[in-house]
Amino acid sequence: MPDSEPVAAWQQASVRYPYQQRVAVGPVTIVQRQGERLLLLGASGSGKSTLLNTLTGLVPATIPAEVTGEIRLFGETVDERSPAEWAAHVAQLFQDADQTLCGMTVEDEIAFALENMALPEPEIRARVARAIEAVGLPLEAASRRTMRLSGGEKQLVAMAAALAQESPVFVADEPTAHLSPAAAARLRALMLHENRPQSLLLVDHRLDGLIEHVDRIVVLGPDGMVVAEGDPAETFRAHGRRLDDLGVWRPLASQLDAELSVAGLAPVDPPPCIAEMLAHLDRLSEEAKPLAAAIVEGFVARRLRHGTEVGPPLAQLEDAACAPLFGPVVLNGVSLEVRAGEVLGLVGSNGAGKSTLGASLAGLLRLKGGRREGPAGGMAFQNPENQFVTGTVADELQAAVSPSTGPEAQQKAAELIRRWRLHGLEQHHPYELSQGQKRRLALATLTATERWPMLVLDEPTAGLDAAGAQAVVAQIESLTETGHGIVVITHDMDFALAVCDQVAILGEGGIMAQGPVRQLLGDRPLLSRAGLEPPALMPVIEWRARVSC
Amino acid sequence: MAGAGLMLSAVHPLTKLVICLLWVAASILVFSASLQLFIIGTAVFVLVLLERRSPLMVMALMVPFALFGFGFLTTSVLFRQESDFALQMAREAPLGSEALSAGVVLFLRAIACGMASAVFVLTTDPGAFVKALMVNWRLSPRIGYALFSALQLVPDLAAEAQQVRLARSMKAGRPPRRVPGPLETASLVIPLLAFAIRRASRAAVALEARGLSAGRPRTVIGAPVFGRSDIAFGAMALALLVVALVVVA
Numbered sequence: 001m002p003d004s005e006p007v008a009a010w011q012q013a014s015v016r017y018p019y020q021q022r023v024a025v026g027p028v029t030i031v032q033r034q035g036e037r038l039l040l041l042g043a044s045g046s047g048k049s050t051l052l053n054t055l056t057g058l059v060p061a062t063i064p065a066e067v068t069g070e071i072r073l074f075g076e077t078v079d080e081r082s083p084a085e086w087a088a089h090v091a092q093l094f095q096d097a098d099q100t101l102c103g104m105t106v107e108d109e110i111a112f113a114l115e116n117m118a119l120p121e122p123e124i125r126a127r128v129a130r131a132i133e134a135v136g137l138p139l140e141a142a143s144r145r146t147m148r149l150s151g152g153e154k155q156l157v158a159m160a161a162a163l164a165q166e167s168p169v170f171v172a173d174e175p176t177a178h179l180s181p182a183a184a185a186r187l188r189a190l191m192l193h194e195n196r197p198q199s200l201l202l203v204d205h206r207l208d209g210l211i212e213h214v215d216r217i218v219v220l221g222p223d224g225m226v227v228a229e230g231d232p233a234e235t236f237r238a239h240g241r242r243l244d245d246l247g248v249w250r251p252l253a254s255q256l257d258a259e260l261s262v263a264g265l266a267p268v269d270p271p272p273c274i275a276e277m278l279a280h281l282d283r284l285s286e287e288a289k290p291l292a293a294a295i296v297e298g299f300v301a302r303r304l305r306h307g308t309e310v311g312p313p314l315a316q317l318e319d320a321a322c323a324p325l326f327g328p329v330v331l332n333g334v335s336l337e338v339r340a341g342e343v344l345g346l347v348g349s350n351g352a353g354k355s356t357l358g359a360s361l362a363g364l365l366r367l368k369g370g371r372r373e374g375p376a377g378g379m380a381f382q383n384p385e386n387q388f389v390t391g392t393v394a395d396e397l398q399a400a401v402s403p404s405t406g407p408e409a410q411q412k413a414a415e416l417i418r419r420w421r422l423h424g425l426e427q428h429h430p431y432e433l434s435q436g437q438k439r440r441l442a443l444a445t446l447t448a449t450e451r452w453p454m455l456v457l458d459e460p461t462a463g464l465d466a467a468g469a470q471a472v473v474a475q476i477e478s479l480t481e482t483g484h485g486i487v488v489i490t491h492d493m494d495f496a497l498a499v500c501d502q503v504a505i506l507g508e509g510g511i512m513a514q515g516p517v518r519q520l521l522g523d524r525p526l527l528s529r530a531g532l533e534p535p536a537l538m539p540v541i542e543w544r545a546r547v548s549c
Numbered sequence: 550m551a552g553a554g555l556m557l558s559a560v561h562p563l564t565k566l567v568i569c570l571l572w573v574a575a576s577i578l579v580f581s582a583s584l585q586l587f588i589i590g591t592a593v594f595v596l597v598l599l600e601r602r603s604p605l606m607v608m609a610l611m612v613p614f615a616l617f618g619f620g621f622l623t624t625s626v627l628f629r630q631e632s633d634f635a636l637q638m639a640r641e642a643p644l645g646s647e648a649l650s651a652g653v654v655l656f657l658r659a660i661a662c663g664m665a666s667a668v669f670v671l672t673t674d675p676g677a678f679v680k681a682l683m684v685n686w687r688l689s690p691r692i693g694y695a696l697f698s699a700l701q702l703v704p705d706l707a708a709e710a711q712q713v714r715l716a717r718s719m720k721a722g723r724p725p726r727r728v729p730g731p732l733e734t735a736s737l738v739i740p741l742l743a744f745a746i747r748r749a750s751r752a753a754v755a756l757e758a759r760g761l762s763a764g765r766p767r768t769v770i771g772a773p774v775f776g777r778s779d780i781a782f783g784a785m786a787l788a789l790l791v792v793a794l795v796v797v798a
Binding site: 053056058061063082083084087088092094096098099100101102103104105107108109112113114115116117118119121124125146147161283309324325326359362364366376378379381382383385386387389409431447537 | 592673676694697698700701703704705709711712713715716717718719720722724725736742748750751752753754755757758759760761762765766767768769770771779
């Protein structure tokens with residue numbers, strides 16, 4: 001249990017960035033106690049990352065902003081020291097390992113913060129060895145350059161570097177956002193290890209598997225102010241509807257708890273995780289179980305895709321050898337097809353070749369072997385900015401609809417603005433939009449004409465809040481209803497389960513398995529071999545199947 | 550041979566840097582085809598036989614320098630635009646016309662300078678080099694680690710450029726060309742600049758969050774130390790250069 005001594009405190013703190021009318025976050029009053037694991041939640045743009053960066057004064061010392069109120073760390077006001085001086089007390093892990101690491105060897109990366117603390121060399125070497133062992137990297141990896149590591153390995157090195165600091169406070173900003181499920185689970189296990197005495201301040205939206213290890217949550221609203229805080233399970237039960245309205249992610253157990261509550265079947269104490277919820281369901285009386293099973297049935301059904309009628313193949317790969325642009329072959333012997341009205345998921349660990357296969361399916365990359373049949377497909381890239389070519393949203397849509405600017409083209413562009421909820425943004429530069437708005441604009445341009453019957457969506461939910469992700473699910477359904485074939489590349493297994501008919505699991509230099517999504521994402525040995533984890537919903541599906549037997 | 554290779558990698562980066570700079574200076578100041586050929590030959594010997602680099606790779610390395618040098622050669626032969634000094638020196642060279650002689654020496658000089666630099670770059674660990682600069686020549690750690698971050702950025706920038714090119718080619722309805730044309734290159738500038746600025750800002754934040762700041766004492770682990778191998782290497786390289794200069798003179 002956390003001690004009562006506060007380590008960090010924001011007292012009526014607020015932040016406003018230069019040239020911005022509204023505050024990015026605040027005013028907020030939050031106190032974090034020693035040893036407490038505190039999770040910050042909120043919709044996109046609610047100021048979570050800004051708040052983390054105020055803790056050591058990175059905002060405003062390094063990132064210019066106007067900060068009002070008081071922020072204290074270990075009893076001192078934060079601006080009494082520079083952010084670099086606070087590094088001895090606060091270890092920080094960022095979302096993107098590429099921005100954290102400098103391209104040195106693994107050993108040098110881990111030692112970097114310790115060198116900055118001017119620790120004696122023998123102590124640095126001892127701490128580096130302990131950190132390498134803790135994250136499970138082989139000792140021979142110490143001399144490897146981080147530029148040559150996979151995305152998952154790089155984040156592990158960044159984690160080792162933060163662990164080596166042995167700081168009393170550990171801050172992590174969506175550290176698993178770009179990781180495959182198995183890599184994310186490994187990182188999370190390290191961060192939440194029971195023996196770790198650190199106070200933990202965390203921003204993350206992958207809540208299943210995390211929330212049961214958190215002491216308290218603080219939820220920020222769209223105006224950057226605290227809308228709810230407290231024990232995670234209690235807060236989700238008390239404020240669930242409001243959090244849904246705000247687009248805040250909720251763990252699966254909390255969502256099921258809300259549905260069971262309506263029928264009076266929820267447990268007295270809200271369970272923090274799905275395993276405890278299922279244990280509660282097992283304990284229900286035989287009379288109550290059928291009703292619970294019916295609720296679970298509906299709960300599961302709303303989280304699975306109900307496929308539309310599937311049409312003819314739109315794109316086919318036969319014994320294809322796929323390689324990135326001007327790069328070596330990463331996938332061999334690939335045979336796949338995408339049909340009209342069908343959603344195919346591509347899943348696999350970091351570096352398995354998902355994006356390369358997606359671009360090959362769309363016909364954007366020349367195959368190094370085998371053949372592709374079918375018309376060219378469109379692709380919504382991981383970074384939507386990559387596909388914008390004009391200076392305003394209106395011009396981007398206009399260019400996508402037609403090179404001419406006749407009334408018909410203008411009407412079509414206006415229809416796209418309405419359909420993809422881009423009104424009011426017409427004269428904004430595409431780079432100025434939020435991540436969700438950029439994704440919508442990218443999809444709007446791809447669906448503006450009938451040019452691309454098949455679309456590849458690369459990590460379409462990355463960086464989105466729950467509302468944004470739900471909108472993507474609806475958009476995919478709408479596209480399949482109009483006969484598009486969709487390929488979805490994702491690390492989010494529950495999202496794959498919600499939108500895909502078929503799934504291909506990539507690994508070991510090719511396709512390890514392909515088939516119906518429910519069948520493959522329930523195959524634990526296969527998922528483990530591919531560096532993946534089953535969806536959080538899978539135990540619920542299995543419980544329902546068990547009860548109905 | 551392997552032992553020799555190991556010896557070269559054990560040499561202090563700053564010793565190697567000074568020696569390489571001296572060889573480059575000799576190449577620039579002494580206008581002699583034989584000296585340039587000697588420097589090129591020595592560099593190839595070091596890279597192929599001592600460092601076990603593929604001869605093909607070493608040949609490929611020479612290509613950009615050769616293209617650069619070829620510019621001097623054509624200018625000299627076709628337009629006689631080189632300096633009087635070059636022509637005066639070339640009169641003494643047995644390579645046909647003065648202009649051709651001057652052009653050939655300039656051509657070889659470009660390759661010689663490039664190959665001497667390549668020996669340094671290919672036999673020096675960048676981490677060890679930056680650490681040596683910080684410890685021995687008081688390079689600011691901020692600049693040193695910014696250099697590392699910039700190195701890290703290069704492959705990511707290339708990957709980003711490829712993504713942008715793929716997206717553009719999708720819209721254009723044709724596969725991307727291997728080498729982008731001038732218009733395509735110009736259209737890449739803004740997205741890549743935006744990417745680089747955003748990335749550099751985040752890297753700066755991360756470096757500061759990990760405790761890097763100017764003016765604070767810091768430990769540097771694993772910095773290279775000067776040893777006997779530096780004396781041996783320095784003496785050998787200097788002696789070789791002096792002998793070459795005497796022979797040429």
